[in-house]
C-alpha cells in the first residue's frame with residue numbers, strides 16, 4: 001500500500017481519535033510509569049511490556065502467549081495479564097480453567113495473588129474473564145485499579161506481559177501508557193497498517209509514548225517482515241514524533257494454528273518449528289533491552305491518578 005494512502009486512511013480516523021481524547025480530559029504532559037517493581041530473581045526491576053496492535057486478529061494474543069512462554073522457557077519469571085477484558089482468551093489458549101478473574105479483584109472479593117494461575121513452564125496468568133459485559137466497559141478508574149494492584153504482588157516477576165484488547169479504547173491506551181515498552185503486532189494487510197498508524201498517533205500525541213517495537217506477524221520470511229516495517233516507518237517518520245524499532249517477525253505457520261487448537265503454545269509443543277524458533281528469537285531480543293528507563297518518580301501514571309480520584313478508586 002502506498003504511504004500517502006496509508007496516511008490518508010489514518011487521518012480519516014481523526015474524528016474518532018479526537019473524541020476518545022476529549023473524553024479522557026487533558027492528556028498527561030509526560031509519560032509516567034505505572035507497573036514497576038523490583039524482581040527478586042534477578043534484582044532488576046520488573047519490565048512491563050504491553051502487546052498491542054490496533055486491528056483485531058493480527059495475532060496479539062498469539063504473540064503474548066508464545067513470547068511469554070519463550071521467556072519462561074529461557075528461565076525468567078513471567079506474568080501474563082490478559083487485559084482483553086470481557087473477551088479474554090489467554091486462559092483458553094493455554095488450556096487453563098480459572099475460577100476467578102479481574103472482576104473479582106475489582107469487587108474486592110480477592111487480591112492480585114489469588115488471581116494468579118500457573119500454566120506450563122511456570123508461566124503465570126492473570127485472567128480477565130469472558131462473556132461479562134461489565135468487564136468490557138471498565139472505567140478509567142477501574143483500569144487504574146488493575147494497574148495499581150500489581151504493586152501488591154509478593155514476588156514480582158522479571159517480565160509482566162499485557163495482552164491488550166483490539167481497537168483504540170481507553171483500556172488499550174492506559175495499559176500501553178503504563179507499560180515500559182509497547183510491542184506493536186502488525187501484519188501485511190492495509191487495515192492492520194492503518195490501525196497501527198492510528199494507534200501510534202494517539203499513544204504518542206495524547207499519552208506521551210514515543211518508542212514502539214514492531215513485530216511483523218504472519219509474514220513469509222525476514223525480508224517481507226523488514227519491508228512491512230519500512231512501509232509503516234516511512235509514514236511514522238514523516239508524520240509522527242515516534243521511534244518505531246523493528247523487533248522481529250513471526251512467520252505464518254500451520255504449527256502455530258495446530259498448537260492453538262491443542263490449547264497449547266508452539267514454543268512448548270514444537271520449539272524447533274519456524275514459529276517456535278521465531279519466538280525464541282523474540283525472547284532473546286527482549287533480553288537485550290536491559291533496565292527499563294524510569295521517566296518519572298511516581299509509579300502511578302498521571303492519568304491513572306486523575307481517573308482514580310474521580311471514581312474513588
Ligand SMILES: Nc1ncnc2c1ncn2[C@@H]1O[C@H](COP(=O)(O)OP(=O)(O)OP(=O)(O)O)[C@@H](O)[C@H]1O
Pocket residue numbers: 053055056057058059060061062063084165166217218219250251252253254256257260275
Ligand atoms: N504467525 C501465525 N501463523 C499462523 N496463524 C496465526 C499466526 N498468528 C496468529 N495466527 C492466527 O490468527 C488468528 C488471530 O490470532 P489472535 O487471536 O492471536 O489475534 P488477536 O490480535 O489477539 O485477536 P483479537 O484482537 O481479536 O483478540 C488465530 O486464529 C491464530 O491462530
